[in-house]
Amino acid sequence: MEFDNPNLINSEERSRVIEFDPDKSKDTYISQGFTEVEVGLAPERIQLLANNVQAKRKQYGLKHYVTGTIHAAMGDTLQSMATEVSLSNGNFKMWDKGQMIVILSRSKYAKDTIFVGDKNDTIAALKALLTQKTQWTDYMEEVLSLTTINSDTSVGPNQIRRVFTPSSFPYRIRDSALPQCNTGYVYMLMSIKDMNFTYIGKTKCIRNRIQKHNSGVGAVDTEPLHLRPYAMFAYICGFDSQNDLLFYIEDAWKQKRDQMIRNGINDAKAWALGGGEVINGLDEENFGVKASDLTLVCLFNS
Secondary structure, eight states, X not given: OEEOOTTTSOHHHHTSOOOOOTTSOHHHHHHTTEEOOOOOBOOOEEEEOSTTOEEEEOXXXXXXXXXXXXXXXXXXXXXXXXXXXXXXXXXXXXXXXXXXXXXXXXXXXXXXXXXXXXXXXXXXXXXHHHTOOOHHHHHHHHHHHHHOSSOOGGGOTTOOOOEEOOTTOSSOGGGOOOOOOOSOEEEEEEESSOTTOEEEEEESOHHHHHHHHHHTOSOSTTOOGGGOSEEEEEEEEOOTTOHHHHHHHHHHHHHHHHHHHHTTOOOHXXXXXXXXXXXXXXXXHHHSOOGGGOEEEEOSOO
């Protein structure tokens, strides 16, 4: 329905929201100056989808001026608004921090956003959303802990933790993306079929190297079919294409793992984390590289 009689309503009132009353008949609205119109469709067009699927797209020429919820009004700036959030009432409980951001950003000034309901319950609900942790926030906290300028007392004074374990990785571990650059890596593989078998090697491109190992042409030790395929278990990066350093770290990591095995430590995670000890023992004078330039990345939950 739209206005048709300008004598019944002025332009200022025309721009205001009109509340629709379903109890009123169509004739009632027509008597008030509305007229019934037909809204047509935009021209149909073919939409290409995945897997060679096609669909016809129909689009109505309507712009929603009134929305059912405040979150459906994303992108709109309201002159003022009143809303209710609650920690105890399921009808007004939010479950995502983004929902609170939408509510707080709908009006231009904070004073124009009004929360109704119990004050303490509202504050508790907002606090719960603000402090809510997700797999994404946990992941970013772990990333930031590697780059912080503050010392980490858990690893000793004036030391920087250089072991990254995606314990809060927001994807499944088997989907972890491997780096694509060719700056050099020392890596540890684990056999999927025999998890007591690990292999430590070096390479320029880690993604190509694991493909060769899984094809049986990576190394003699990884050739046996009964051990394949392999998963990337851990790797050290930051070599900046220094071959002598690659050789040294590879050999030192192998010795560290073998020493642990001789001492009765048969935990592959401990073998992988031993790469961090190898990094910490690096002699800067021999290689011109600081231990902090290298990082051990472990693709498992520690």
